[in-house]
Amino acid sequence: xxxxxxxxxxxxxxxxxxxxxxxxxxxxxxxxxxxxxxxxxxxxxxxxxxxxxxxxxxxxxxxxxxxxxxxxxxxxxxxxxxxxxxxxxxxxxxxxxxxxxxxxxxxxxxxxxxxxxxxxxxxxxxxxxxxxxxxxxxxxxxxxxxxxxxxxxxxxxxxxxxxxxxxxxxxxxxxxxxxxxxxxxxxxxxxxxxxxxxxxxxxxxxxxxxxxxxxxxxxxxxxxxxxxxxxxxxxxxxx
Numbered sequence: 001x002x003x004x005x006x007x008x009x010x011x012x013x014x015x016x017x018x019x020x021x022x023x024x025x026x027x028x029x030x031x032x033x034x035x036x037x038x039x040x041x042x043x044x045x046x047x048x049x050x051x052x053x054x055x056x057x058x059x060x061x062x063x064x065x066x067x068x069x070x071x072x073x074x075x076x077x078x079x080x081x082x083x084x085x086x087x088x089x090x091x092x093x094x095x096x097x098x099x100x101x102x103x104x105x106x107x108x109x110x111x112x113x114x115x116x117x118x119x120x121x122x123x124x125x126x127x128x129x130x131x132x133x134x135x136x137x138x139x140x141x142x143x144x145x146x147x148x149x150x151x152x153x154x155x156x157x158x159x160x161x162x163x164x165x166x167x168x169x170x171x172x173x174x175x176x177x178x179x180x181x182x183x184x185x186x187x188x189x190x191x192x193x194x195x196x197x198x199x200x201x202x203x204x205x206x207x208x209x210x211x212x213x214x215x216x217x218x219x220x221x222x223x224x225x226x227x228x229x230x231x232x233x234x235x236x237x238x239x
Contacts, residue, residue, distance in 0.1 A: 005073065005201065005233050010042025013071075021070040021202070023061070031058070033067040035205070050225040051205055052096055054106065057216035063137060065216050068106070070204035072113070077233055079196050081173050086234030087112050087201065088168040094161040095127040096223040103129055103149070104208040104218075108226030110167050111202030118142055119196050121169055121178055124149075124206070126224065127161040132180040132188040149208075150180075152187040164227070171196070203228050 006017050021033040035051045042048070051069060058064040079085050089110045098105040107124040114120075118137030123130065131151045138145035159165075170179040176195045180188040205226055207218040 003233050005075065005231050006047075008042040008045055008047045008229060008231075013040055013042060013047065017074055018071045018203075019074055021067055021072050021204075023064050031064055033064070033070045033204075035069040038069050038205075046227050046229040047203065048225070048227050049203075049205065050096075051223040053221050053223045054205075054207065054219055057219050058211070059215050060211055062211055065211055065218055066206050066208055068205050068207060068218075070109075070111075070202055070206070072111075073201040076198050076200055078198055079171050079173075081195075081197070083173070085171045086168055086232070087171075087199075088166065088230075088232045088234065089203075089228055090164050090166050090230045091123070091125060092162050092164045092227045093125040093127055094225040096225065097220075098126065098222040098224070099220070101128060103131065103151075105220065105222045106205060106207050106224045108224060108228075109133075109202065109204040109206055110169075110228070111204060112169050112196075112199050113202055114196035114199050116198070117194055117196065118145070119194055121180075121190075121196075122202075123167040123169075123180065123182075125159075125165070125226075128158050130159060130165060130182060130187075134178075134188075134190050134193075136194070148190075150188045152180075152182075162227075164229075166230075201231070201233075 023031040093108040107126045110123045112121040118139040120135045122133035135147040168181040209217040
């Protein structure tokens, strides 16, 4: 049976289970991916994070500019090389002052990340859309980083702000495939992936506007509210 990594029983976030993503800087300092005005609470078994207006940005480093507020699990999890593994959560998003239908303005994420290889398997969500995100980060030594955004609304039905959806990632080692499922339905499949072995989980608020002319393009007074609940780490299952 799936196990709950964190029940978000609160009233505050369990800092023994979560930490902020950090980026080392050229000057020896560390950039923490955290919005200074974020409001965070654990209420009724839900983690709630709200940023009314994004403030953090980076003029040139795209990955840092994207990650406005990103929590990573302090625990790592093995992905079986022999059996199917699952990672799942229920989440919702409410966009604030954002451009309609433009996911680049900001979205809520559930991330499954292998830090050593830069392989990323995400769900992204804003008030009116839900999508799969599949990428490899531009880490040192990675010759062909990539980012795929797969726009797959639920059965053609537009979401409304605060709609809770159940997001499940399934890792199938036999075919080196990863499957994205929402509310029990399939939305995307990636085949012949660089299959992860040891992952961390992420819960975040991100933007995706490309930097241009040495400036961030991601701050437009917009923000977002995200909720996460019923986080499950599935024990490997045969087949």
